[in-house]
Amino acid sequence: MLKTVTAALLASVAMASASIACEITLKAADTHPDGYPTVEGVKAMGKMLEEKTDGRICVEMFHSAQLGEEKDTIEQTQFGVIDLNRVSFGPFNNIIPESQIPSLPYIFRSVDHMHKVMDGDIGAEILGAFSDHDLIALTSYDAGSRSFYNSQKPITSMEDLAGMKFRVMQSDLFVDMVGALGANATPMPYGEVYSGIQTGVIDGAENNWPSYESSGHFEVAGYYTLDQHLMVPEVLVMSKASWEKLSEEDQKLVMEAAKESTAVQRKLWADREAASEEKVRAAGNEIITDIDKTPFIEAMAPVYEKYVTDEKLKDLVARIQAVE
Structure with a gap:
């Protein structure tokens, strides 16, 4: 017992010392559980940042929606209550027009295509649009392809979707996407x-x-059903208020650490995706892969017409589609 108590005290002292060593501790939020690739990506950023600053700047991770669901944490980040926040592009669609582009159904042909777009000038332009909304977008993470799952029946066609009720993120674009497929969208918190x-x-x-x-x-x-209608990246944002408290040198180091954490997150994502698929298949779930996506893609025409309205957004779409 004495050994256990002593070890606990030493661990507490070590943690307190580490905390004291950090002049700046950035509070980070994520709705996903500990161990999830996005959570681990932000943790990796924190470790890199500690190394780059000799322990001056640390990141404290709050996973599993400990600080609230995405809508709540976005507002807290804009107000500077939360410093760092990993969120999908979806919840930003109603306030940042450029964020709608990576959220468009079938905008990306593949994961490689998405990486080339988001890592290049187009991605930088999209991330730059966040600065007008009290946020600094640091980098984008992978989130795989989104597909429909349900408790009722296999879905192999648009006819099967008719009248079904599906949860979507709190985004008008996602609501309209599901509606264009003949189903009913229900915006609802992930939890x-x-x-x-x-x-x-x-x-x-x-x-x-x-x-x-x-x-x-x-x-x-x-x-x-692996219809893969969306390949929406995740975005790691920082409160503009928190960003502006940093020196220019520290801002540069934060941005570097965020960018460098992207490769870590993508590797973890690929591994996790394979492990999750294996677990789901082992559970006996029915995975539907025999599906003609053409009618689904064609049904998206009115969605593009509604959301890609001005010339700037149309140009972004055209430039993304032109990326080889």
């Missing part, structure tokens, strides 16, 4: 999806392999 499917409030939702698995949604929604 309420499991019980929503379980109680029949909704028939299902749409997300990637790791989210489908880690959330436990695969336990209540046994049918997963």
Whole structure:
């Protein structure tokens, strides 16, 4: 017992010393659980930042929606209550027009295509638009392809979607996308999806392999159709108020650490995606891959017409489609 108490005291002292050594501690939020690739990506950024600043700047990670769901944490980040926040592009669609472009259905042909776009000048232009909304977009992370899952039946065509109720992120674009496919969209916080499917409030939702698995949604929604309608990147943002408190040199180091963490997150993502798929398939869920995406893609025409309205956004779409 004495050894245990002594070890605990030493650990506490070590933690207190580490905290004292950090002149600046950046509070980071994520809705996903500990160990999830985006959470680990931000942790990797924190380690890199500590190394770059000799321990002056640290990152304290609050995972599992400890600081609230995405809508709440976005507002807290804009006000400077939260310093760093990993969020999908979706929740920003209603306030930042440029954020709608990576969120468009079938805008990216593949993961490689998405990486080339988001790592290049086009991606920098999209991220730069966040600065007008009290946020600094540092980098983009991978989030895989989003597909529909439900508790009712296999979906192999648009006809199968008719009348079904699917949870979507709180984004008008996502609501219209589901509506264009003939289904009913229900905006709902991520944390309420499991019980929503379980109680029949909704028939299902749409997300990637790791989210489908880690959330436990695969336990209540046994049918997963790989229509891959969205390949929306995640974005790591920083409060503009917190950013402006840093020196120019520290701003540069924060940006460098964020960019360098992207490669770590992408590798973790690829590994996690494979592991999640294996777990879901082992559970006996029905995975539908035999699906003609052409009618789904064609049904998106009115969505593009509604959201890609001005010449600037049309130019972004054209430039993305031209990237080889």
